[in-house]
Amino acid sequence: MSTIEQKALAYHRAGSAGKIAIEITKSVSTQEDLALAYSPGVAAPCVEIKRDPAKAYEYTAKGNLVGVITNGSAVLGLGNIGALAGKPVMEGKVVLFKKFAGIDAFDIEIDESDPDKLVDIIAALHPTFGGINLEDIKAPECFYIERKLRERLSIPVFHDDQHGTAIVVGAGMLNAIEMTGRDISAVKIVCSGAGAAAIACLELLVDLGAKRTNIFVCDSKGVLTTARNLDGEKAAWAQDTSATTLSDVMEGADVFLGVSGPGVLSQADIVRMNPHPIVFTLANPEPELRPELVREVAPDAIIATGRSDYPNQINNALCFPYLFRAALDSGATTINQEMKRACVVALADMARSDARFSKDYIVPGLLDPRLLSGVTPKIATAAWRSGVARKQLVELEYADDLKDLAESLL
Numbered sequence: 325m326s327t328i329e330q331k332a333l334a335y336h337r338a339g340s341a342g343k344i345a346i347e348i349t350k351s352v353s354t355q356e357d358l359a360l361a362y363s364p365g366v367a368a369p370c371v372e373i374k375r376d377p378a379k380a381y382e383y384t385a386k387g388n389l390v391g392v393i394t395n396g397s398a399v400l401g402l403g404n405i406g407a408l409a410g411k412p413v414m415e416g417k418v419v420l421f422k423k424f425a426g427i428d429a430f431d432i433e434i435d436e437s438d439p440d441k442l443v444d445i446i447a448a449l450h451p452t453f454g455g456i457n458l459e460d461i462k463a464p465e466c467f468y469i470e471r472k473l474r475e476r477l478s479i480p481v482f483h484d485d486q487h488g489t490a491i492v493v494g495a496g497m498l499n500a501i502e503m504t505g506r507d508i509s510a511v512k513i514v515c516s517g518a519g520a521a522a523i524a525c526l527e528l529l530v531d532l533g534a535k536r537t538n539i540f541v542c543d544s545k546g547v548l549t550t551a552r553n554l555d556g557e558k559a560a561w562a563q564d565t566s567a568t569t570l571s572d573v574m575e576g577a578d579v580f581l582g583v584s585g586p587g588v589l590s591q592a593d594i595v596r597m598n599p600h601p602i603v604f605t606l607a608n609p610e611p612e613l614r615p616e617l618v619r620e621v622a623p624d625a626i627i628a629t630g631r632s633d634y635p636n637q638i639n640n641a642l643c644f645p646y647l648f649r650a651a652l653d654s655g656a657t658t659i660n661q662e663m664k665r666a667c668v669v670a671l672a673d674m675a676r677s678d679a680r681f682s683k684d685y686i687v688p689g690l691l692d693p694r695l696l697s698g699v700t701p702k703i704a705t706a707a708w709r710s711g712v713a714r715k716q717l718v719e720l721e722y723a724d725d726l727k728d729l730a731e732s733l734l
């Protein structure tokens with residue numbers, strides 16, 4: 325076992341087990357407090373909410389509470405390890421919601437693989453929450469599950485591995501492409517992985533100007549080609565080509581996007597790429613190829629991983645706290661494409677306007693305290709302008725409030 329693994333086990337075991345606890349927000353010290361917090365007083369807000377369900381946002385924690393929900397079917401790059409084994413990751417997401425955006429979150433691990441049953445369970449749980457963050461649910465089921473829940477529920481439902489990853493990849497890619505003097509419509513992109521993260525990243529890159537015909541996608545069986553008779557989301561990425569392996573399509577690639585699993589990429593594959601290659605090896609915890617090995621054969625590469633121990637951490641944690649903060653504060657009923665685009669641009673701009681902007685700083689760091697006030701108001705404005713928010717927030721005033729919040733969370 326590596327040192328980091330040993331330290332991580334000790335970290336999770338130390339003190340009270342795990343990473344989270346619940347805190348009480350009202351005084352419960354006297355008999356009178358008890359009579360208000362519990363019986364008989366608690367009946368009054370119940371009756372009010374029964375009369376007007378929107379009052380739940382006034383009398384309960386719903387308005388600042390997100391459900392981080394998984395069935396453990398695609399936990400990081402560890403695969404289908406099940407609901408219980410996924411709990412440390414979900415607790416980790418809860419920590420990030422709180423630490424970066426002051427949002428309370430419950431992790432919910434559901435032992436269910438049937439997509440329709442999972443949809444029913446999550447829909448039945450939804451009254452508790454102001455938003456639902458689906459996490460580590462495998463493709464292709466994740467596409468169906470998210471779509472059904474978005475149709476059924478009027479609170480934001482967001483599959484983090486799809487859209488959170490796509491947003492941060494989009495921001496990093498815009499900057500890497502600019503830095504290497506490329507034109508997004510001309511770059512050849514090779515993507516390893518055709519699952520939740522991959523499909524959403526590629527759709528967003530196309531939305532940002534990449535050409536479908538320049539994108540080659542590989543799953544565990546090789547290149548997605550028309551000869552394979554693919555269906556579902558994969559079919560849209562099939563190319564009419566005789567290439568069958570990742571190595572075949574790496575020839576002359578400008579960008580490698582890895583959202584698959586450990587060790588899938590070789591140094592020989594990197595050598596096949598164009599000069600100044602952009603190499604995002606985002607599988608967690610172990611990337612498709614370690615940055616030091618990429619650097620050995622491509623000293624001019626721009627390299628990113630999903631990990632905290634290398635520069636350029638492209639990780640959905642850089643956006644999901646701010647998307648939900650903006651959605652909850654603006655009363656948005658959904659997280660739409662306009663909000664996602666606003667987040668991409670805000671993240672890319674924040675890195676670009678920083679003196680550190682360079683090959684090793686294409687996106688802000690996860691711990692950058694400017695993120696909350698810099699990114700969130702742009703998303704809230706996009707929500708309002710695109711007609712999904714109930715409240716218009718004045719950007720500058722809202723940013724000031726968020727600066728205070730960020731300070732209190734440090």
Ligand SMILES: NC(=O)C1=CN([C@@H]2O[C@H](COP(=O)(O)OP(=O)(O)OC[C@H]3O[C@@H](n4cnc5c(N)ncnc54)[C@H](OP(=O)(O)O)[C@@H]3O)[C@@H](O)[C@H]2O)C=CC1
Pocket residue numbers: 397398399400401402460461462463484485486489516517518519520521522542543544545582583584585588606607608609629630631638639640641
């Ligand atoms: N940095 C970040 O922010 C994020 C990183 N990720 C990482 O991306 C990876 C995938 O996650 P996610 O999309 O949620 O998972 P999914 O289970 O939805 O998709 C996994 C995909 O990887 C493919 N795959 C597996 N092994 C190989 C291989 N040897 N060669 C090529 N493709 C392969 C699978 O192929 P097939 O379809 O044939 O089964 C599938 O298409 C994980 O490692 C995860 O940690 C995910 C989200 C965020």
Ligand SMILES: CC(=O)C(=O)O
Pocket residue numbers: 399400401460484485607608630639640641
């Ligand atoms: C970061 C993340 O969500 C993942 O690797 O699954």
Ligand SMILES: [Mg+2]
Pocket residue numbers: 400459460484485
């Ligand atoms: Mg995930």
